[in-house]
Amino acid sequence: MAELYLIVTIGGRRVALPAADVEAVVELDGLTPAPRAAPHVAGLSALRSRVLTVIDCLAALGLGATNAATLHDAVVVPSSGHPYALLVESVEDVLEAELAPGATRAPIGAGWEQAALGAIEADGDLLLLVDPHRIIAGPPAAQAA
């Protein structure tokens, strides 16, 4: 069944997020650090009168750390009652696409593995489908802790 997906770039890779999970795409206005918080929390940012918890996707996927100062595009995802902003390198478009079964049987790396829901075929490209809630949950180490 065809559904809507938001195509973004994380860690130099184009990935898809289920559009139903995404509330908005915003440009962050300032970032307040949250010292001692979980490593994948880049800080806090305000969106209108709400406080967004900004998630560093690279850190969440165990792929290193983002230089938060260089990134401004974020995908707002409400999860368990809290609004989060996922830092992404770029936001492309919303596409209608279908799940491509079997594509994730190839080893995609531990970091991606824990966040991947499968893959979609969009405009002939095969894109990894990522669950934003799993990214918000943080790196495997943080989850185990």
Next chain:
Amino acid sequence: MDDLINEFLAETREMLQALSGAIVAWEADPANRERLDEIFRFVHTVKGNCGFFDLPRLRQLSHAAEDALAEVRAGKRAADPRLVSAVLAVIDRIGELAQAFETGEALPSEDDEQLIADLAAHPGDGPARVESGAGIDSHPGTTDAEAAARAPSEGAKKGLRSIRLSVDLLDRMMNGVSDAVLARNELARRLREAERDVAVEAAFERVSTCIAEIRDAITRTRMQRIDSLFAPLPRMVRDLCAELGKQVRLEIDGGDVELDREMIEMIRDPLSHIVRNAIDHGIEPPDRRGPKGPVGLLRVAARQAGNQIRIEVSDDGHGIDAEALARKALDAGIVTADRLERMSHQQKLMLMFAPGLTTAAEVTAISGRGVGMDVVRANIERIGGVIDVDSRPGEGVRLAIRVPLTLTIIPALTVSAGGQIFAIPRSSIEEILRAGGDSVRIEAVGEACVATIRGRRVPLVSLAELVGAERTADAQGEKIILLKPAGGDLYALAVDTVHDHEELVVKPAAPAVMAAGIYAGTTLADDGRPILLLDPSGIASEAGVRVDIVDSDRHAATGGAESIGREVSLLLFRGLDGGLRAIPVPVVERIEDVPVEAIRHSAGKLRLAVGERIVPLAGCAAAPESGQLRILRLTDGAAELAYGFGSVVDIRSLVLDMRPAAAPGEVAGVALIDGAQVELIDPYWLFAAHGDPVRDDERPVCALPEGDPWMDNMLRPLIESMGYRVVAAGAGVAADVLIASAETVDPPPAATGKVLRLRATPESPREDDDSIYRYDRAALLSALSRPVARERANG
């Protein structure tokens, strides 16, 4: 009582609304058993409630309808159209009466008897009534007079009208207003940045005022009298006593204090747990209470102090043995022997809140099953509250809960450290000091820092270091904030700058942020940037402050602090004349705005009508012309006093260096607070000068023989001046002191208290005589002034 009646009326109205469908359906099909049952339940409920409220008309009506319907239910009578009409007429009348009560209108017409007679009438008796047979409004008996009575009469009691709302809706409103406040703040910031435009600013001011008013109103809608929290207690205490074979007298005080609904729900479980504990483990069985008397006393009192509500639960049971508790904690591995040795009495008592520790010797069905005080404390702390315990063996336990008024808006102090702004809840701030000042000395002990503040050593945590930033080189410019976290001991937090006191709308932070352990939530600053609200107890544990090591009591004693006075908590305010004054917080019950109409110069002094009582008013020579007067409600435990003032400045806890006033008066002396001269109000003098004498029944009682002119005319004024209430002696009179004439052959039995025998001659007639010469004033006064302990029946 008014609340209960309102509740009942609202309930009746709701039931009527829900019932209207059933009434119509029953009318169409009188044989329908389901509908009949529904209507029967309604009149039955109304009957039960009105009996309780003493509403005779409603009771008569509902009783008659219930009887008739019961006959139908029992099959003794058929639900013929006449009966249906009669029942419907009665139900309509109940609705009218309820509405009349609620709005304070004149009661509808009085032909209840006719309606009741119709119910009882059997088919064929008398003329059939004409029933139009539809909705509530068309029923027999509507006269012109009644229709007139229905129109809201002038001067109808307002405020009795009420509607019920779901708490969800209130929450949504509150959230909406919180957002509006934040949006306003952001707009204010942008306006400051933009070019000045007077018209825009005026419009913005208006919007601002509106939002503030709405916020105030909505905050009030969320407030509920704490009565509703206390209401189930008498029943609970009664049931527990029956179950445990104990005798407990429950005293509840301060039920008119208002608190956020949500807060009340959050406190409900902890409070009932504490009360259960007190009865189960605190108060002894009647035969083991000894001289205290068989009936235990449990006091639950609420008081508002600034932005906090303090709820105190105290019992007069056997108390907590701190040493035994400490031993248990040691056995359970909760503390080490080493640590235990350095713990104060207070700290040992606080062990009762440690997980997995119960003070009960055995587990009972009521409490002591491990779901213990640790859960109580956790629940209280979750809502930003603090719980404290005090107990002496044999004298009972006093547990005090302090909680903020609302969950969502809390007063906080904004500070910065390491280049970032944080907020600290005001509730845990004891004092703010400058690091370079004379009163603070900072020393490095090993890797740690210790601040000595007026002879008191407390661990020092650097907020900048804690958040992983460089500590500013200029330690002298740092500010020291003394924090007393929930249930913990004092410690000091060093920050770079202290900014401002703000009322912040706090929202919970995401779990990944809360994982840091040092945050309590997030909020937005005026400039729209997020600010993290710090959690003082979280900081203490994350920073590894071993609060129990630095025993403040001991260090205060060894640090040469003998000259240091006791720290007092003071409410700073401006008097009506603008002067800066301070009064000890414990005597302040609450702060209120009262309309000047409630103030009268009556019976020699200014008095204020508060609810159903009259309290003397001090602090102002005359009532203001119009508007409102802000008052402090003061209490000395028995008497009450109102004190008019201008505005609250602050609440401060400090050691006072007071210069006494030249003569005793309203002002006890003057002290320097923050460089300003502050006059300290002397509550002792205030109550002595303005307070009304306590009510009769609280004074000791002295019984005088009747018909003795000397006693009546000469002795009585003296005794009364000693604070006694004088009653005539006689059978069945309970008195603390009984005065008898030594010449009387057989003095009345001394069952009631002390007997004081007076003789007319200066010389004692016999050696063993204990009578007093009746003009020996000194002996009389001393005999009367001896503490008169009321005789307790030993059980």
